Amino acid sequence: MSRLTKKFITTAAIAATVLFATTVSSFAQCGGASWYGPGFNGKKAASGQIFNENAMTAAHRSLPFGTKLKVVDQRTGKYVQVTINDRGPFHGGRIIDLSKAAATKLGFRNRGTTSVCIEKM
Numbered sequence: 394m395s396r397l398t399k400k401f402i403t404t405a406a407i408a409a410t411v412l413f414a415t416t417v418s419s420f421a422q423c424g425g426a427s428w429y430g431p432g433f434n435g436k437k438a439a440s441g442q443i444f445n446e447n448a449m450t451a452a453h454r455s456l457p458f459g460t461k462l463k464v465v466d467q468r469t470g471k472y473v474q475v476t477i478n479d480r481g482p483f484h485g486g487r488i489i490d491l492s493k494a495a496a497t498k499l500g501f502r503n504r505g506t507t508s509v510c511i512e513k514m
Contacts, residue, residue: 420456423510425486426464428502430493438479445492452479452490453511461514464489466499466507473498474514 430446501507
């Protein structure tokens with residue numbers, strides 16, 4: 394085996410290891426997002442916290458409470474950081490329910506839903 398071939402194989406192996414480690418340790422998901430607030434504001438969330446529609450929080454079906462996420466609106470490129478403190482959404486292809494404040498900051502509150510990608514911070 395030539396020196397160049399060995400160098401290439403070594404470089405490829407290192408790149409694959411880095412890619413695998415990054416992929417395994419991170420979390421990303423894309424899908425629909427909706428928002429909630431009125432009717433839930435001041436009530437207990439699944440985490441035990443009191444839900445505040447003006448806080449930067451969200452509901453996800455399975456991520457641990459306290460998980461911080463970056464939520465990127467695929468239509469506009471705007472993003473927000475939220476903390477998971479509730480469970481949901483329980484509707485169709487939606488992957489996350491954002492607080493009224495998070496939806497407002499992303500700019501989709503009037504539309505009701507949008508398409509997002511989420512990733513752990």
